[in-house]
Amino acid sequence: MTKTIFIDGGAGTTGLEITDRLAGRADLNILTLAEDRRKDAGARREAINDADFVILCLPDEAAREAVALIDNDRTRVVDASTAHRTADGWVYGLPELEPGHAERIARARYVSNPGCYPTGFLALVRPLVRAGLIPADWPVSVNAASGYSGGGKAMIAEYESATNRAFRPYGLSLAHKHAPEMQRHSGLVHAPIFAPAVVDTYRGMVVEVPLALHALPGRPTLERIAETLGEAYAGSPIVTVAPGDIGAVNIEENAGTDRMTLRVCGNAATGQARLIATLDNLGKGAGGAAVQNLNIMAGLDPTAGLVL
Numbered sequence: 001m002t003k004t005i006f007i008d009g010g011a012g013t014t015g016l017e018i019t020d021r022l023a024g025r026a027d028l029n030i031l032t033l034a035e036d037r038r039k040d041a042g043a044r045r046e047a048i049n050d051a052d053f054v055i056l057c058l059p060d061e062a063a064r065e066a067v068a069l070i071d072n073d074r075t076r077v078v079d080a081s082t083a084h085r086t087a088d089g090w091v092y093g094l095p096e097l098e099p100g101h102a103e104r105i106a107r108a109r110y111v112s113n114p115g116c117y118p119t120g121f122l123a124l125v126r127p128l129v130r131a132g133l134i135p136a137d138w139p140v141s142v143n144a145a146s147g148y149s150g151g152g153k154a155m156i157a158e159y160e161s162a163t164n165r166a167f168r169p170y171g172l173s174l175a176h177k178h179a180p181e182m183q184r185h186s187g188l189v190h191a192p193i194f195a196p197a198v199v200d201t202y203r204g205m206v207v208e209v210p211l212a213l214h215a216l217p218g219r220p221t222l223e224r225i226a227e228t229l230g231e232a233y234a235g236s237p238i239v240t241v242a243p244g245d246i247g248a249v250n251i252e253e254n255a256g257t258d259r260m261t262l263r264v265c266g267n268a269a270t271g272q273a274r275l276i277a278t279l280d281n282l283g284k285g286a287g288g289a290a291v292q293n294l295n296i297m298a299g300l301d302p303t304a305g306l307v308l
């Protein structure tokens, strides 16, 4: 049966990515609001309540307001914002997080799409915590670089008119909005030390977790870490574990796609590892993940419309 979808915030960076992926889907009927009505609360309320599924591509406060506009017990939600990623009553929309997690998403009424950086971080770390290779109270850090579209329309405009577009580390006070969801969904006791940076490319990201294997209680080898990740994502059409013996990683490796690639790099002799994920902040980091969640919730092919 045809499902009706409304993308609230559909004119924004993430909203347009989702619209592209849903274009031409005969199984979906997409509701759209004219430019002069897209921020009108009455028009949005009507569209939200007419939809079987609403995808929120809004700033956090507007996403909370949109949920409050629902006055029926049928409309289901995928929220791309940070507003509900650690909230009670919401299922975290990373189907690869745990065995059986996709089924939780399929049954959920409210699904919170993961942050772009947490998607890479959790894909690398959660299987290792689950396997006991990283103890839950281990101090973990995560270094990352993102294309500037990660900051939405405002950052794109700012970056494209900037005279200095070089590497920009930020989040220096270690209170980034993604730290709580990284902690909660990894199963770690402490939030990771999260060091993000923006770089001069439109889309794409690298998320890296350095690990002192020699200091971990079980002293796992690089091979053991790679095997554990390989088992966690075996058969996934989206997440691939690639060989780690390469000279350099390209931030645009998965740009323009909804794929994510994981690698276990490092030095066996020193017992030091660099776990690295590459993804598109607008793909598996946002729009691709939202479409994947929508497909799962609607009981459709999970990869329909994805760029793989």
Ligand SMILES: NC(=O)C1=CN([C@@H]2O[C@H](COP(=O)(O)OP(=O)(O)OC[C@H]3O[C@@H](n4cnc5c(N)ncnc54)[C@H](OP(=O)(O)O)[C@@H]3O)[C@@H](O)[C@H]2O)C=CC1
Pocket (backbone or CB within 6 Å): 008, 009, 010, 011, 012, 013, 014, 015, 038, 039, 040, 056, 057, 058, 059, 060, 062, 080, 081, 082, 114, 115, 116, 149, 150, 151, 152, 153, 154, 281, 282, 285, 286
């Ligand atoms: N960019 C990225 O890589 C990622 C973004 N996200 C999240 O997705 C959400 C959207 O981000 P992004 O697309 O980047 O942001 P943008 O700023 O590009 O888009 C947000 C859109 O929401 C619209 N909007 C704002 N307030 C309202 C309102 N009250 N009612 C209706 N529409 C409104 C804006 O309108 P106007 O066009 O007039 O400004 C804009 O079109 C955010 O929560 C962001 O954190 C998540 C993962 C990755």
Ligand SMILES: CC(=O)N[C@@H](CCC(=O)OP(=O)(O)O)C(=O)O
Pocket (backbone or CB within 6 Å): 080, 081, 082, 114, 115, 116, 117, 146, 147, 148, 149, 150, 151, 155, 177, 178, 196, 197, 198, 281, 285, 286
């Ligand atoms: C480069 C850049 O500014 N990135 C954004 C995160 C983008 C993102 O995906 O965050 P949400 O999913 O939580 O919206 C930031 O650091 O705030």
